[in-house]
Amino acid sequence: MLDAAFIQQCADPSLKPAIVEHFVAKAGSQDPLAVTVRSGNRLVLVPKPTTPEEALAVIRDNLGRNTVRVGITQYPAGLGIVEAGQLEPEMVKPCENIRMGTALFAKVFRIVMKWYGNPTAKEVMPQVMEDALIAWQTGYFEGVAVFRAEDPSEAKPLQPPQGIPDDRNEPAGSEKNSSESEVSAEPASDPNKASIRIDLTGIGGRP
Structure with missing residues (x-):
């Protein structure tokens, strides 16, 4: 809670x-670094991030070809982002x-x-x-x-x-x-x- x-x-x-x-x-998720990746209805297995940098790397690797949710609220990581380079580290800050x-x-x-x-x-x-x-x-x-x-x-x-x-x-x-x-x-x-x-x-x- x-x-x-x-x-x-x-x-x-x-x-x-x-x-x-x-x-x-x-x-949502209790893990602020949680990254969930889906391809259609299929869950894609990705390495579990242990640092914000690792979380952003997983997001960048999947953004644009899969649905990516991140953090406590499982926020849609690709919203308003044209390319992976626009990702902000604040996204994984609780x-x-x-x-x-x-x-x-x-x-x-x-x-x-x-x-x-x-x-x-x-x-x-x-x-x-x-x-x-x-x-x-x-x-x-x-x-x-x-x-x-x-x-x-x-x-x-x-x-x-x-x-x-x-x-x-x-x-x-x-x-x-x-x-x-x-x-x-x-x-x-x-x-x-x-x-x-x-x-x-x-x-x-x-x-």
Whole structure:
């Protein structure tokens, strides 16, 4: 489980800590140097990196001909990169990987939410979350390449779904609704600079 202070420092602020933990537990890795390589549906065996330099070498060797995921969030390594020489070592640094991965996952979640019609019914939210995780793992949702798709320009604050605990670390009496529905007038084309803010409170790990 990720440390709460680490999540607070590194994760995209549009995601509650419980969401980040659930996201990493279901679709990420506990190893910050983890590199997963796939050719279609086939897993490609690669040497296990022990240093950031080795991780980047594995990524470079496979980028462009295979699907490469890296780090704690299993971030899509080839996103926005034309050639392997453009790879940045920050990608395998835990905090930066969390920052990049959670910002991109927040966009994926918004895409799925928009497809569902931005529902507020609690019983719908676990399915939305599940579809968002599948979209993250496959890169697609309903035929849309979610990583390269435009960030939805409108979003509604989400209600905590039934069956999934709320963020219990929320201070009593805190004004957690003050910024839940803030929406930028312009969609973010860069997934790492998504400006739309959604409250995903409560979609944490299932009990």
